[in-house]
Amino acid sequence: MDHVLSSATALSIAHVLAGALVLVSFMMLYQDRLSSVINVLALHAVVLGCAVGWQAYIQHAPALYITAGLALGFKALVIPIALHRIVERFGIHREVEAVGGISLTMLGGIGLVALSMVVMLRTAAHADALAREDVALALSVILLGMLMMVTRRNAVSQIAGFMSLENGLILAAAGAQGMPLVVEISVAFSVLIAFIVIGVFLFRIRERFDTVDSTALDAFRGEAS
């Protein structure tokens, strides 16, 4: 195992794939159409599948192939198709989302990536090279996913943000060599996402969870005076 891990090429490929995931997270931030958000989400899952598959190969951890397969099959195909159908059924496929200032969001994203690099590279200084870079990039993906969830108001975009956040977690877990339960955790997350998507579909949730516009919420709460 060690001779593969120490080989510089194996490491570089792992880093390139993890870096690509961060890049795709950025791409998601500036999409203003729902259908393109979903397409980028599928791309995100494909990159994750490749990254996890590569980890499975260099760590000789065949169980991780299941996680990779789940990313490629479920997250890159099934969920995007379901989301496309939801968008079509709700008739919001042409809707352009008011994303509050793309340049500002991108700047925020760059700040978050810089933050996670500074924090994680310093904290994980004594971990092995594979885990260190991987965790730093994974935290970037997680924070960008949260940024996506905060800046969007549409339920479908929030699901996309949550899924990209979760992809970052799977990347971190796969990079932490020999971490137990990774496969089980990725399955648990897939079940969770399936529930969320089914919930949105059944209850026709379009725009929810906007804590900014609290006047609208107060009406729901029965607390408007």
Added chain:
Amino acid sequence: MSGPAFDAVIATIAIPAAAAAILAVVPSWRLATRLNVIASVLTIAAACLLLWHRPAPTALFLIDDLNIVFLLLNGFVGCTTSLFSAGYIAHELQTGHLTPRYLRFYHAMYQVMMVGMNLALITDNLGLMWFGVELATLSTVMMVGIYRTPASIEASWKYLILGSVGIALALFGTILVYLAARPVLGIGMAAMQWTNLRHHAAALDPALLDVGFIFLLIGYGTKAGLVPMHAWLPDAHAEGPTPISAVLSGLLLNVALYAILRFKMVLAMSHATIEPGILLIGVGLLSLFFAALMLYRRRDIKRLFAYSSIEHMGIIAFAFGIGGPLGNIAGLLQMMMHSLTKSAIFFSVGHIAQAKGTQKIAAITGLTTSHPLLGWTLVAGVAAIAGLPPFGIFTSEFLLITSTFARAPLLAVLLGFGILLAFGALLLRMTGLCFGEPSAGSYPVSASSVPIVLHLGVVLLIGLAMPAFLYAWFAHVATMLG
């Protein structure tokens, strides 16, 4: 491995799991409510067996003095809530708020939630603990949305999204702790085992533990309803069925806090540079003050008590942050007393909302005249939760304030002020709700007073005279917590 004792550990999750499978297919709701009660009784019986036959720790499960308290509390409140729930849902069926099909789902989810919480409590594996909390969260999300009104779907969506982000961050924290443990404990399961982590804590990478704990505090803190991650809590409590409000406040918040405590225990033995105590004190005070101020402008009765839960979680976090033998005893006692009192209050409130047909505080007055039993139990419950003697919460808050005065007088003043602030709001609302002219409009309810009286009785008993064995037990756990 002694046979019967080991079986009892598994039984605390196997019984609710089996019950969930059965309840999902039982067509008659009357039978289902009975089965739900029976399963809950069996679960607490299994938990009680563990008192006598403490099994040896295995790779996956660990029963120690800390989690057995929570396991028993979980079993007890789970049991009484299932009793309350039987009467509550019968009324919901009559009024047409729920249909039998949804009830099947509701009962199955209730038991799934018990599986998740018990799993999180008994496991020694940090990955499984995370899984248990996620399971409990998901099942409660489903139950919160069960009325399918716009408001309840809104509430469960908010709960789902915030809860998911919370558990995601908790998982990232868990991964970081694993990374810190891997060089010392080797690759694989051993590095995820809490007992090993605590034993070898001094050798773990302090920097990774520091950052990991912050993620865990934010992640599990979201589930525990600590400010500023609390936004889901009032909605989930107000819009879901009342039995669920009772177990959310009484149990799930505790389980999330228990997870934070486990990690705090690891950090206490390590060379990590951050002080978990200071973080907990900060978050605790913030939650206390925020919730105390918010209590004043509540108009919905369930929302009022939801904010009171945030307030109490703040006090508990503060207590464990102060730490030391007395601080920890106060925290543990407060956790127990709050669970029992708050669930009793929600039992009363559930019946009150059904009797009055509304949850609006302004529309409910004079309960002690119109519904003496419900009114007076609510008076007792609010007096207990506000921290009046002779109830148990007075004991724990008194203990906490005096022990804090000895170590950090300024913090004690802040704490006392926050508690007084909340006290004022609760008494103000209580007098409005319970006394004066009864408001018009009242539907008959068949309230079961057994769970309410049982809970408040225990709280009163502990407030009047805490049994010596209980105090000795708390003192022992307090030294474990450090």
